[in-house]
Amino acid sequence: MPTIRDVALRAGVSLGTASYVLNGRSGVSERRRKLVLEAARDIGYRPNQLARGLRQQRTDVFGLCAPMISSAYFSELIEQFDALSAEPARHLMQVLSGGDSEREYQRVESLISRRVDGILLMPTINPERTLDLLAENHVPAVIVDRILDEPRFDLVLLDHAGAMREVVRHLMDQGHRRILFVVRHPDLVTTRARIDVLNDAVAEAGSGFRADIIVTTREQEELHDLLAAHLRGRSAPTAIVTSNSINTLWTLRFLRSLEVRIPDDVSIVAYDEPGWGELVAPPLTVVRQPTARIAEAAWRLLTERIALPEAPRRRIMLSSELVVRGSTARSSG
Amino acid sequence: MPTIRDVALRAGVSLGTASYVLNGRSGVSERRRKLVLEAARDIGYRPNQLARGLRQQRTDVFGLCAPMISSAYFSELIEQFDALSAEPARHLMQVLSGGDSEREYQRVESLISRRVDGILLMPTINPERTLDLLAENHVPAVIVDRILDEPRFDLVLLDHAGAMREVVRHLMDQGHRRILFVVRHPDLVTTRARIDVLNDAVAEAGSGFRADIIVTTREQEELHDLLAAHLRGRSAPTAIVTSNSINTLWTLRFLRSLEVRIPDDVSIVAYDEPGWGELVAPPLTVVRQPTARIAEAAWRLLTERIALPEAPRRRIMLSSELVVRGSTARSSG
DNA sequence: CTGAAAGCGCTTACAG
DNA sequence: CTGAAAGCGCTTACAG
Numbered sequence: 001m002p003t004i005r006d007v008a009l010r011a012g013v014s015l016g017t018a019s020y021v022l023n024g025r026s027g028v029s030e031r032r033r034k035l036v037l038e039a040a041r042d043i044g045y046r047p048n049q050l051a052r053g054l055r056q057q058r059t060d061v062f063g064l065c066a067p068m069i070s071s072a073y074f075s076e077l078i079e080q081f082d083a084l085s086a087e088p089a090r091h092l093m094q095v096l097s098g099g100d101s102e103r104e105y106q107r108v109e110s111l112i113s114r115r116v117d118g119i120l121l122m123p124t125i126n127p128e129r130t131l132d133l134l135a136e137n138h139v140p141a142v143i144v145d146r147i148l149d150e151p152r153f154d155l156v157l158l159d160h161a162g163a164m165r166e167v168v169r170h171l172m173d174q175g176h177r178r179i180l181f182v183v184r185h186p187d188l189v190t191t192r193a194r195i196d197v198l199n200d201a202v203a204e205a206g207s208g209f210r211a212d213i214i215v216t217t218r219e220q221e222e223l224h225d226l227l228a229a230h231l232r233g234r235s236a237p238t239a240i241v242t243s244n245s246i247n248t249l250w251t252l253r254f255l256r257s258l259e260v261r262i263p264d265d266v267s268i269v270a271y272d273e274p275g276w277g278e279l280v281a282p283p284l285t286v287v288r289q290p291t292a293r294i295a296e297a298a299w300r301l302l303t304e305r306i307a308l309p310e311a312p313r314r315r316i317m318l319s320s321e322l323v324v325r326g327s328t329a330r331s332s333g
Numbered sequence: 334m335p336t337i338r339d340v341a342l343r344a345g346v347s348l349g350t351a352s353y354v355l356n357g358r359s360g361v362s363e364r365r366r367k368l369v370l371e372a373a374r375d376i377g378y379r380p381n382q383l384a385r386g387l388r389q390q391r392t393d394v395f396g397l398c399a400p401m402i403s404s405a406y407f408s409e410l411i412e413q414f415d416a417l418s419a420e421p422a423r424h425l426m427q428v429l430s431g432g433d434s435e436r437e438y439q440r441v442e443s444l445i446s447r448r449v450d451g452i453l454l455m456p457t458i459n460p461e462r463t464l465d466l467l468a469e470n471h472v473p474a475v476i477v478d479r480i481l482d483e484p485r486f487d488l489v490l491l492d493h494a495g496a497m498r499e500v501v502r503h504l505m506d507q508g509h510r511r512i513l514f515v516v517r518h519p520d521l522v523t524t525r526a527r528i529d530v531l532n533d534a535v536a537e538a539g540s541g542f543r544a545d546i547i548v549t550t551r552e553q554e555e556l557h558d559l560l561a562a563h564l565r566g567r568s569a570p571t572a573i574v575t576s577n578s579i580n581t582l583w584t585l586r587f588l589r590s591l592e593v594r595i596p597d598d599v600s601i602v603a604y605d606e607p608g609w610g611e612l613v614a615p616p617l618t619v620v621r622q623p624t625a626r627i628a629e630a631a632w633r634l635l636t637e638r639i640a641l642p643e644a645p646r647r648r649i650m651l652s653s654e655l656v657v658r659g660s661t662a663r664s665s666g
Numbered sequence: 667c668t669g670a671a672a673g674c675g676c677t678t679a680c681a682g
Numbered sequence: 683c684t685g686a687a688a689g690c691g692c693t694t695a696c697a698g
């Protein structure tokens with residue numbers, strides 16, 4: 001592959017001059033500038049970003065670590081980030097943690113070894129080691145959701161509590177008194193916040209109101225059995241809230257196999273807006289995350305952090321939107 | 334960030350010796366080896382892969398370019414690739430073309446500038462410039478699907494014709510005579526192949542049999558109108574085949590709004606297996622792509638191409654699987 | 667078994 | 683306005 005040396009040789013100028021031209025610096029005669037540009041085009045010169053990055057101590061690459069890609073929330077978010085990376089000639093280097101903290105650590109370590117300028121982290125449940133790694137190496141990073149308080153990094157937060165308040169209000173307005181919340185990670189601060197809001201609302205509403213929690217695992221079967229047990233009971237829920245699109249998928253599947261009708265027997269509110277949300281019968285009432293604004297905020301925070309490493313930490317909180325559709329209706333209970 | 338020089342200094346050995354130890358070369362005394370390892374750990378040394386890549390002329394990074402991430406087929410494929418990249422300490426650098434050839438070219442160019450060892454390309458419709466770029470720069474690359482013949486690269490192919498033959502057989506066995514095929518890119522060789530199979534089968538079956546094609550654009554409305562027109566006609570289709578999950582989503586949505594019942598009024602076969610395929614009522618009959626095997630084949634091809642740049646080109650053809658579920662039934666027409 | 671030196675492909679002060 | 687030289691952080695022949 002041709003190097004800048006080849007360009008200089010062909011243009012008959014020094015290596016330094018070639019570099020100046022290629023980087024658009026002023027102070028090179030028009031004649032030489034043309035010669036260099038022509039030579040570069042002729043031999044198909046493409047600058048080696050490894051060398052450039054090594055020398056300049058910056059790579060114009062942002063690292064991005066997400067748990068997965070197959071959930072609507074993350075794939076949307078990542079497409080948004082990708083769009084953002086196009087214009088300022090920046091590159092996105094994406095890795096997946098699979099939700100596993102150890103893998104997250106390793107992948108982020110690899111990103112650091114590749115000297116990315118900064119990292120966008122959609123953390124796993126236990127990101128402590130990763131956060132320490134980032135902090136120790138002074139890698140500019142912004143954390144997207146899942147963490148409420150972290151003095152070392154800029155944060156983009158989602159107002160989960162507010163969203164849950166809206167969900168509960170919507171359901172109670174419809175006469176629902178027994179709400180089941182299907183969650184995957186009850187120990188996440190953000191899940192915790194939602195559970196608290198739910199419990200508080202129920203407590204405040206008085207007797208006859210109640211909230212239950214189901215924690216899902218990787219085993220679909222367990223959810224099936226728990227769901228069946230809850231629905232059989234005397235205090236069966238009249239409304240179910242699912243915390244992410246996988247839980248929603250599974251819950252809908254099992255409700256169907258249990259011959260529970262939506263919304264006649266039970267209402268459903270789903271977090272995240274899967275592509276098929278409008279498609280299932282009835283269309284889903286969802287809490288939609290503002291992925292475009294999340295990506296934009298995180299990107300801006302990271303860019304500014306890189307520019308001013310010592311600026312005070314910032315947190316941006318974004319709120320979700322409750323979209324009411326056919327899967328919620330007046331309680332029949 | 335600490336360099337190998339810092340490690341050597343702290344361990345009291347030469348820079349070369351530190352490098353030997355860190356790279357697991359033999360021929361260093363046990364005493365020094367321990368000193369180096371300890372020093373590296375103590376100061377949190379992390380090799381600069383930019384420098385390493387520059388020197389070694391290899392980065393252990395594979396580039397991956399896909400049209401998008403929000404389709405089930407691609408997100409599955411990419412998760413598979415990601416899993417593959419974990420074990421041999423290789424890194425995946427992923428870019429998105431958005432289906433736009435110009436953007437594909439630029440993103441691949443950026444990958445090349447970053448000196449990836451090879452590229453996994455899920456091409457756009459007009460990848461010619463990108464392919465030329467890859468070929469001219471002798472970048473090892475393997476192309477996944479969408480291209481049938483390309484003497485310069487290794488290929489992983491999907492047997493679309495075979496899959497379509499199976500689909501048509503299944504439908505005709507059920508008494509269907511009028512089949513509508515909803516496609517996005519009729520000029521893709523792979524789509525062309527499927528259309529040909531469909532047309533041939535219909536011609537062979539004799540009079541009374543017929544096949545129609547609808548080409549979708551970015552405008553959902555157009556599909557709605559075309560669908561309505563086809564279904565109103567005297568020779569309305571009794572079965573519809575959709576070419577990807579977006580088309581499937583839209584088609585299902587419009588059939589619902591047109592109050593067409595599935596499979597009573599019309600049967601549906603969908604290409605790709607969206608996460609919600611089993612969820613909609615009725616569950617979808619689908620042509621499922623073997624994403625795990627595709628990823629594995631492409632990865633192996635690329636690895637071997639890098640090892641033996643001059644080895645003869647290879648093509649691996651994989652076949653899809655027809656999964657019959659409730660959306661197809663005996664024709665009522 | 668160990669160390670000094672060259673070089674990967676760039677950018678960027680520094681002389682001239 | 684231009685060129686020679688140093689240096690980014692590594693690896694790797696080459697002497698000793």
